[in-house]
Amino acid sequence: MGNSFGTLFRITTWGESHGAGVGVVIDGCPPNLPLTAAEIQAELDRRRPGQSAIVTPRKEADALEILSGLYEGRTTGTPLSLLVRNTDQRPSSYDEMVEKFRPSHADYTYQTKYGRRDPRGGGRSSARETIGRVAAGAIAKKILSLTGGVEIRAYVAQVHDIAMAARADFPSLAEVEATAVRCPDAATAERMIARIKEVRSQGDSVGGVVECRVRGLPVGLGEPVFDRLEADLAKAMLSLPASKGFEVGSGFGGVQLKGSEHNDPFVMREGRVRTTSNRSGGVQGGISNGEELFFRTAFKPTATILQPQQTVTIRGENTELAARGRHDPCVLPRAVPIVEAMAALVLLDHWMRHSAQNRTFPF
Ligand SMILES: Cc1cc2nc3c(=O)[nH]c(=O)nc-3n(C[C@H](O)[C@H](O)[C@H](O)COP(=O)(O)O)c2cc1C
Known part of the structure; x- marks a missing residue:
């Protein structure tokens, strides 16, 4: 229940923030894929805490161990089990949270639903859970890139009220990784970093927007009804901790246009059906149309800020909480590899479904 994702390329994540470790079991990975721990580690390093001055200082190497599913450097087609041990736990930072609910965190709802919870760092609600997703996503990304040259690029487009200008071309990975905030526009990135440092010094936090673009997708991924590509992407993104909104293509902004302004005209280009604009964001009728997914x-x-906030105890008393512990003043820089991983998981799963339905039989 609730800990698994996907249909043919299926993952189950496990573990808590301050338990022994976190990880993922991947079912359905094709056999014979060349794979090393180092390739997966590269993605985990983009997600890990302590990587820069604007993320949580928790010191975790997030060193990956592959426990199963790999033999002589290639996948075997059997379940892959990947583990990262927790090393820098300081559960005493969370003593107050045993009794007091952090406003807008998961404490109250978990306590009420289960009657008990692991208050050390949020337990399962901690973003440490996403290590398993990023590890599995690294494998999905590799398969997608080998299969059809699919490239997935997420980046921070907005922090608080600081937004980068819309960008026509596909940002390179080097541009995204060039600054600690992972915004490919260097000047905007500087302003974002300054804002994050400013709110952190006030014991406060800010949010923002991650944009994701995918090129090299074939026409045909997705389903016309419930498992529409954008519906599965929306679920993937809204399953991430702290996510609050999802839009594809023109999104909410599209409501300001008329149909005549919003439609993407079709045109034949180099023998292929293309569109001259992409307000659809690469999906029409729930199915990829071969344009860039956006x-x-x-x-x-x-949620966890270091300023005093009004809250309630588990015994129902009004009280105040000034949180301690190590927290991200802005989750955006670390959310980038997580968004990419979830996109890869959705796209590979739909690629496998599409292949199974449309390419298996000789009629
Ligand atoms: C990369 C990342 C890092 C996060 N770091 C923190 C953190 O340091 N402190 C915190 O309170 N929440 C953090 N969160 C968010 C919480 O996990 C999340 O707000 C909490 O589970 C409640 O879920 P909700 O906000 O979706 O309702 C982080 C989220 C992400 C994606």
Whole structure:
């Protein structure tokens, strides 16, 4: 229940923030894929805490161990089990949270639903859970790139009220990784970093928007009804901690246009059906149309802030909480590889479904 994602390329994540470790079991990975721990580690390093001055200082190497599913450097087609041990736990930072609910975090709802919870760092609600998603997503990304040259690029497009100008070309990975905030526009990135440092010094936090673009997708991924490509992407993105909004293509902005302004005209180009604009964001009728996939995910300001806030105890008493512990003043820079991983998981799963239905039989 609730800990698995996907249909043919299926993952189950496990583990808590301050338990022994976190990880993922991947079912359905094709056999014979060349794979090393180092390739997966590269993606985990983009997600890990302590990587820059604007993220949580928790010191975790997030060193990956592959426990199963790999033999002589290639996948075997059997379940892959990937593990990252927790090393820098300081559960005493969370003593107050045993009794007091952090406003806008998961404490109250978990406590009420289950009658008990692991208050050390949020337990399962901690973003440490996303390590398993990023590890599995690294494998999905590799398969997608080998299969059809699919490239997935997420980046921070907005922090608080600082937004980068819309960009026509596909940003390179080097541009995204060039600054600690992962915004490919260097001047905007500087302003974002300054804002994050400013709110952090006030014991406060800010949110923002991650944009994601995918090129090299074939026409045909997705379903016309419930499992529409954008519906599955929306679920993937809204399943991330702190995400609050999802839009594909023109999104909410599209409501300001008329149909005549919003439609993407078709044109024949180099023997292929293309569109001259992309307000659809690469999806029409729930199915990829071969244009660039484009979607945006909004993340709220980090819930745990170091200022005193009004709250309630588990015994129902009004009280105040000034949180301690190590927190991200803005989750956006670390959310980038997580968004890419979830996109890869959705796209590979739909690629496998599409292949199974449309390419298996000789009629
Ligand atoms: C990369 C990343 C890092 C996060 N770091 C923190 C953090 O340091 N402190 C915190 O309170 N929340 C953090 N969060 C968000 C919480 O996990 C999330 O707000 C909480 O689970 C409640 O879920 P909700 O905000 O979706 O309702 C982070 C989220 C992401 C994606």
